[in-house]
Amino acid sequence: IRQIVYFYGNLGLNESYVSTILSVKDVGKTYESAGNSLTVLHRINFDVEAASAVSIVGPSGSGKTTLLGLCAGLDRASTGSIVLNGICLDTLGEDDRAGVRNQYVGFIFQNFQLLPTLTALENVRVPLELRGERNSRNRALELLDKVGLADRSHHYPLQLSGGEQQRVSIARAFSNSPRILFADEPTGNLDAETSDTIERLLFDLNKDMGTTLVLVTHDMDLAFKTQRIIRMKGGAVVSDEVTQPKEL
Numbered sequence: 001i002r003q004i005v006y007f008y009g010n011l012g013l014n015e016s017y018v019s020t021i022l023s024v025k026d027v028g029k030t031y032e033s034a035g036n037s038l039t040v041l042h043r044i045n046f047d048v049e050a051a052s053a054v055s056i057v058g059p060s061g062s063g064k065t066t067l068l069g070l071c072a073g074l075d076r077a078s079t080g081s082i083v084l085n086g087i088c089l090d091t092l093g094e095d096d097r098a099g100v101r102n103q104y105v106g107f108i109f110q111n112f113q114l115l116p117t118l119t120a121l122e123n124v125r126v127p128l129e130l131r132g133e134r135n136s137r138n139r140a141l142e143l144l145d146k147v148g149l150a151d152r153s154h155h156y157p158l159q160l161s162g163g164e165q166q167r168v169s170i171a172r173a174f175s176n177s178p179r180i181l182f183a184d185e186p187t188g189n190l191d192a193e194t195s196d197t198i199e200r201l202l203f204d205l206n207k208d209m210g211t212t213l214v215l216v217t218h219d220m221d222l223a224f225k226t227q228r229i230i231r232m233k234g235g236a237v238v239s240d241e242v243t244q245p246k247e248l
């Protein structure tokens with residue numbers, strides 16, 4: 001992207017050049033179980049610009065987590081279309097969606113989802129190994145160092161505080177240098193001070209590496225630190241506003 005922007009910049013086109021990394025068009029989701037069907041998302045539309053930071057907010061049950069999962073390719077939309085980094089996810093099977101996730105996507109969960117029987121280092125190393133990365137140990141150590149946890153690499157999740165566990169999960173989410181990071185309530189289980197550390201880390205990665213951030217959050221302080229807030233209610237988008245991001 002930087003090269004493309006540089007190229008167009010040289011042509012004097014940089015102001016008109018906007019790259020869309022995520023495009024959500026008329027997306028709906030209906031869960032079917034035991035003969036019942038429940039539609040939880042209705043005709044959702046938005047685009048996300050590459051390297052931006054966007055928050056999705058709304059009451060519990062409004063469909064935020066479901067929407068995030070569809071955008072990240074964890075599940076498939078029932079109707080409409082999602083294009084992620086130029087790849088249309090609509091007809092891809094689970095294996096192909098996993099391939100897209102491995103290549104372009106990072107995901108952070110509220111409850112960290114680290115494997116309890118593996119050390120911090122191993123938790124970060126597993127996805128690197130799965131991708132066939134040769135120097136996975138050193139790369140995992142580098143990533144842990146980036147989140148300030150080099151000295152905790154041999155600790156197991158239960159030996160780490162909530163904030164430290166979330167930092168390990170951020171290191172893991174960054175193991176594939178994702179173009180886009182989805183975070184579902186990344187600070188939901190953390191105290192205020194620890195939340196600040198995690199927010200800084202996410203926004204630093206957004207600024208330094210140009211990683212697009214799409215956050216689901218209840219925390220309006222966090223939401224106002226992004227450039228845009230999408231509000232949901234009852235499975236629909238009720239507002240979509242560009243904000244003046246607050247200083248961290």
Ligand code: ADP
Pocket residue numbers: 031033038040058059060061062063064065066067
């Ligand atoms: P939010 O993240 O805004 O709290 P969710 O996306 O978790 O909302 O949930 C939206 C609605 O979808 C809720 O009514 C929830 O019960 C329902 N839901 C979520 N996942 C499933 C599922 N796998 N099967 C059936 N219903 C689900």
